[in-house]
Amino acid sequence: MKVIGTVGLPGSGKGEAAAVAREAGVPVVTMGDVIRKACRERGFDPAEHHGEMAKTLREEDGPAAIAERSLPMIESELEESDVVLVDGLRSDVELDRFREAFGDDFHLVSVEAPFETRADRLLERGRDDTDLDREALREREERELGFGMGEVMDRADVVVRNTDSLEAFRERVRAILDEDLDRIGGDDYVQVRTAGGAP
Numbered sequence: 472m473k474v475i476g477t478v479g480l481p482g483s484g485k486g487e488a489a490a491v492a493r494e495a496g497v498p499v500v501t502m503g504d505v506i507r508k509a510c511r512e513r514g515f516d517p518a519e520h521h522g523e524m525a526k527t528l529r530e531e532d533g534p535a536a537i538a539e540r541s542l543p544m545i546e547s548e549l550e551e552s553d554v555v556l557v558d559g560l561r562s563d564v565e566l567d568r569f570r571e572a573f574g575d576d577f578h579l580v581s582v583e584a585p586f587e588t589r590a591d592r593l594l595e596r597g598r599d600d601t602d603l604d605r606e607a608l609r610e611r612e613e614r615e616l617g618f619g620m621g622e623v624m625d626r627a628d629v630v631v632r633n634t635d636s637l638e639a640f641r642e643r644v645r646a647i648l649d650e651d652l653d654r655i656g657g658d659d660y661v662q663v664r665t666a667g668g669a670p
């Protein structure tokens with residue numbers, strides 16, 4: 472059994488990593504889905520109330536609220552699949568909760584790319600208005616760092632630098648899912664944390 476969590480700033484490539492997992496038959500539990508579900512349960516439009524609902528859930532049930540609500544979803548996927556990917560951790564409290572639940576079977580992957588690279592890719596993606604607005608991106612980034620995302624990235628088991636081509640990134644994600652780190656060994660783009668040391 473293996474649960475792989477991803478963390479990364481906006482536009483770093485978490486969605487692509489999740490898409491690679493799905494293509495490989497690995498189920499994906501998205502933390503955002505937990506929030507969307509809570510919106511629907513309470514009669515709010517997830518498109519409008521996503522950020523607000525994340526805050527409300529944390530206020531009501533504590534900082535691990537979203538991780539807590541995703542646990543049954545992950546456990547149910549683990550009944551069918553040996554590997555599950557959890558998309559988009561935000562805070563160290565969430566990381567602690569997953570480590571408590573899954574121990575050494577939980578592996579955290581940090582997807583990293585510089586601001587300018589991410590901003591250009593988001594411009595290209597154009598999923599919504601914030602993708603097109605560098606200031607909005609900075610604000611979103613600051614909000615996410617405010618939830619402790621930087622600390623989570625520092626504690627990752629594996630760091631993938633997504634500064635190369637999309638195909639190269641997808642191949643690195645496939646190798647991580649296969650745990651075939653030899654395939655990417657000696658690669659400047661992937662660093663595996665050794666016990667107690669920085670990656």
Ligand SMILES: Nc1ncnc2c1ncn2[C@@H]1O[C@H](COP(=O)(O)OP(=O)(O)OP(=O)(O)O)[C@@H](O)[C@H]1O
Pocket residue numbers: 479480481482483484485486487488592593595596633634635636637638640
């Ligand atoms: N190596 C790459 N080369 C070119 N484009 C890339 C690369 N990696 C990701 N992209 C593209 O950049 C955009 C952002 O990536 P993605 O949606 O995976 O980011 P994300 O981390 O999920 O962002 P968010 O948190 O905002 O949803 C996407 O359109 C994706 O296809």
